Amino acid sequence: MRKAEIFIAVLLLAIGIIAVVDSVRLGFGWGMSGPESGFFPFYLGTGTILCSLLVLSNVFKKYKKGGAAGRLMPEGALTPILWVLIPATVMIVITEFVGLHIAAALYLAFYMRAVGKIRWVTTIFVSLLVPMSLYIAFDKLFLVPLPQGLWGARLIPF
Amino acid sequence: MAGDIQNLMMGLGIALQPYNITVAIVGLVLGIIVGVLPGLGGANGVAILIPVVVTMPATTGVILLSSIYWGALYGGSITSILFNIPGEPWSVATTFDGYPMAKSGRAGKALVLAFLAHGVGAVFGVVMLTFFAPIIAEFALKFGPAEIFAVMMLTFSAFVGLGGTSPLKTVAAILFGFILAAVGMDIVSGQLRMTFGFVDLMGGFNFIVAVIGLFGLGEIFLTVEEGLNIEGIKARVGLKDIREGLAEIIRYPKALIMGSLIGCWMGLKPGGATPASFMAYGFCKQSYSNKDEFGKGASAGIIAPESAAHGAGTSATLPMITLGIPGSPTMAVIMGGLMIFGLQPGPMLFKEHADFVWGLIASCWVGNFLGFFLVLAFAPIFAAVLKIRFAIIMPIIVYVCAIGAYSVNNRMIDVYYMIIFGILGYLFKKLNYPLAPMVLALVLGDIAEQAMRQALIMGQGSPLIFFKPPLALPIMIAALIIFFWPLISTWKRKFPGEPVPTS
Numbered sequence: 001m002r003k004a005e006i007f008i009a010v011l012l013l014a015i016g017i018i019a020v021v022d023s024v025r026l027g028f029g030w031g032m033s034g035p036e037s038g039f040f041p042f043y044l045g046t047g048t049i050l051c052s053l054l055v056l057s058n059v060f061k062k063y064k065k066g067g068a069a070g071r072l073m074p075e076g077a078l079t080p081i082l083w084v085l086i087p088a089t090v091m092i093v094i095t096e097f098v099g100l101h102i103a104a105a106l107y108l109a110f111y112m113r114a115v116g117k118i119r120w121v122t123t124i125f126v127s128l129l130v131p132m133s134l135y136i137a138f139d140k141l142f143l144v145p146l147p148q149g150l151w152g153a154r155l156i157p158f
Numbered sequence: 159m160a161g162d163i164q165n166l167m168m169g170l171g172i173a174l175q176p177y178n179i180t181v182a183i184v185g186l187v188l189g190i191i192v193g194v195l196p197g198l199g200g201a202n203g204v205a206i207l208i209p210v211v212v213t214m215p216a217t218t219g220v221i222l223l224s225s226i227y228w229g230a231l232y233g234g235s236i237t238s239i240l241f242n243i244p245g246e247p248w249s250v251a252t253t254f255d256g257y258p259m260a261k262s263g264r265a266g267k268a269l270v271l272a273f274l275a276h277g278v279g280a281v282f283g284v285v286m287l288t289f290f291a292p293i294i295a296e297f298a299l300k301f302g303p304a305e306i307f308a309v310m311m312l313t314f315s316a317f318v319g320l321g322g323t324s325p326l327k328t329v330a331a332i333l334f335g336f337i338l339a340a341v342g343m344d345i346v347s348g349q350l351r352m353t354f355g356f357v358d359l360m361g362g363f364n365f366i367v368a369v370i371g372l373f374g375l376g377e378i379f380l381t382v383e384e385g386l387n388i389e390g391i392k393a394r395v396g397l398k399d400i401r402e403g404l405a406e407i408i409r410y411p412k413a414l415i416m417g418s419l420i421g422c423w424m425g426l427k428p429g430g431a432t433p434a435s436f437m438a439y440g441f442c443k444q445s446y447s448n449k450d451e452f453g454k455g456a457s458a459g460i461i462a463p464e465s466a467a468h469g470a471g472t473s474a475t476l477p478m479i480t481l482g483i484p485g486s487p488t489m490a491v492i493m494g495g496l497m498i499f500g501l502q503p504g505p506m507l508f509k510e511h512a513d514f515v516w517g518l519i520a521s522c523w524v525g526n527f528l529g530f531f532l533v534l535a536f537a538p539i540f541a542a543v544l545k546i547r548f549a550i551i552m553p554i555i556v557y558v559c560a561i562g563a564y565s566v567n568n569r570m571i572d573v574y575y576m577i578i579f580g581i582l583g584y585l586f587k588k589l590n591y592p593l594a595p596m597v598l599a600l601v602l603g604d605i606a607e608q609a610m611r612q613a614l615i616m617g618q619g620s621p622l623i624f625f626k627p628p629l630a631l632p633i634m635i636a637a638l639i640i641f642f643w644p645l646i647s648t649w650k651r652k653f654p655g656e657p658v659p660t661s
Contacts, residue, residue: 012330019337022352026344034615037344037351040607044336051330060356061551077383084382085539085581088375088556092573100564104557116549130554134561144209144565 005059012052018047083115099149101131163337165512166288169520173515176215178221179528181214182521185222185531189229190540193246194237196381198555200230200246201597202374204220204365206562208495224475224518228280229526230488231471232533233540235272235464240265240391240541248431248467251439255452255459262315262455266289266484269458269537270403272464273530275414278407279465280526283425284420287521291508294482298505303612303624308633310606312640313483316427317595318379319643327591335596338363339603346611363612365600367563367572367580368432369491372557372581372586372593377551379584395537409456413442417462421469426477428598431470438466462484477513482605487594490601533636540597 023038023045030036091107108127112118138144172178184477192203204223211219234246237661239256252272259268318328340351342362353359355651407414442462449632452459474485482504484490493503508515533540563576586593617623625631
């Protein structure tokens with residue numbers, strides 16, 4: 001819990017600093033035509049830095065008294081979360097090559113079989129039917145083009 | 159008044175066209191499913207469908223988006239009553255009494271009560287929308303940039319002062335949202351900000367992508383972490399249940415009216431529906447003599463929070479459409495949809511696109527009405543959606559989220575952002591950083607900045623322009639009081655003032 005608190009506070013601090021540095025580059029004062037580009041971000045950044053510093057000091061004060069105080073997530077919760085996160089990320093990376101629908105079919109099949117321990121019949125049925133119907137709905141009916149990836153156009157010839 | 163009714167009739171003419179009715183029903187069914195499934199909320203459901211909506215005429219598209227919202231409002235109560243899992247945050251309060259009642263074998267009655275309460279809450283909200291929206295829009299026509307900025311300050315102050323979470327973290331979340339909104343091209347000067355030479359950053363961060371990540375993926379992480387184990391109660395809604403429900407709800411007019419009014423009031427300010435449902439539950443519990451029945455399946459304990467949640471959800475349309483300030487993430491996404499159609503929500507919308515505005519208001523009537531009958535007739539079928547294993551539903555949700563994120567701008571990078579926002583959403587939720595104000599800041603960032611800069615130019619650099627009487631001054635003062643409310647209330651507790659003189 002404490003590490004996560006500090007991590008997010010430091011992240012916000014960094015973002016605040018980035019905003020301030022960039023607005024100094026752009027100018028944050030009064031220009032030819034009113035406030036310059038960096039005017040608004042400058043105060044946003046300053047505010048963020050202040051807030052994150054206050055959060056940090058609160059965190060240190062609190063944990064000096066009470067120790068690290070509880071875990072961020074319950075014991076053993078990280079595994080199922082990673083089981084969602086990593087395959088999802090892999091799906092997106094595969095999308096760059098074969099297009100979203102095919103990547104999603106693979107992802108659905110993998111997750112259902114390997115993580116969910118769903119029966120093979122159901123797995124194959126769902127992981128073919130869902131991408132196919134979404135392909136027809138989006139790409140064909142609503143004409144919303146979805147990523148085809150490098151080879152997707154050749155893999156789905158219709 | 160008479161003019162409003164005439165306009166409403168005109169709007170009904172639009173909303174009742176067969177195509178629009180079909181779209182509304184499709185939206186409602188999708189919305190109810192979205193509401194039933196944990197891990198897929200209203201905001202997210204609407205966000206995913208934005209790309210589809212773009213292919214429709216504006217009024218139809220917005221009818222679809224808002225129908226999803228009404229559906230989600232109805233659907234959330236099915237899961238909380240039958241499964242003791244709140245499908246949506248605003249139906250948490252319903253689990254207190256809804257689930258015990260269902261458990262004791264009166265599931266059908268509990269559902270009917272909840273739906274009736276929703277219906278009444280909706281009527282209150284829609285009546286308010288119909289008759290107050292034109293007045294507020296007329297008033298808001300007088301707003302200049304300074305007043306617009308002041309109203310935004312008021313909005314965000316409400317999150318800080320009345321949000322309930324740590325004020326410091328709320329401010330941090332809001333500022334973070336504003337900074338994300340500032341990334342990319344500066345709309346006034348055309349300069350690039352915080353892009354550091356990366357072409358991908360030039361387009362900035364789209365808030366729809368953020369919503370899908372924060373609320374979609376983030377919510378899935380939370381659900382997976384808790385380890386869903388679903389044990390539902392079988393329910394059938396028969397005619398007998400409907401009769402009993404009707405008879406029962408008439409016996410609790412106080413809960414019904416109190417819930418609806420609290421809902422309508424809370425819906426006007428940001429972050430409405432969820433606190434409204436809790437407040438209504440609390441007030442209702444205080445005001446009835448049979449306090450000990452609450453938590454064991456009291457009818458009033460279902461009626462009050464449900465009518466409040468729906469009242470708040472409906473009345474949240476009012477600030478969105480009249481001032482261009484969405485009260486909830488879902489409303490923010492609907493507003494995003496409006497903006498894609500080139501309709502800038504705000505007072506001018508009533509003047510320039512009256513047919514659209516009244517079509518939307520009329521569709522609130524139609525949508526809520528249809529939604530009521532849909533859930534009543536098909537509640538058991540919708541509940542069956544939850545019987546599908548989560549391992550099947552979850553990857554499909556991720557897949558659909560990816561579609562939504564990609565098609566906002568047809569950019570692959572947005573899908574990666576979605577993942578990052580998902581992780582961020584999970585961590586923020588865990589550490590009590592509020593997500594709703596952050597999303598609103600991201601939505602309103604450009605408008606707020608523009609208003610501030612224009613106002614400062616008008617005031618020739620003096621920030622006093624934000625305190626200009628007669629309009630900006632009271633709004634700004636209210637904003638400051640609300641902002642510092644946490645400090646004021648602790649100060650009041652420390653120094654309780656003069657001891658009360660006793661005679």
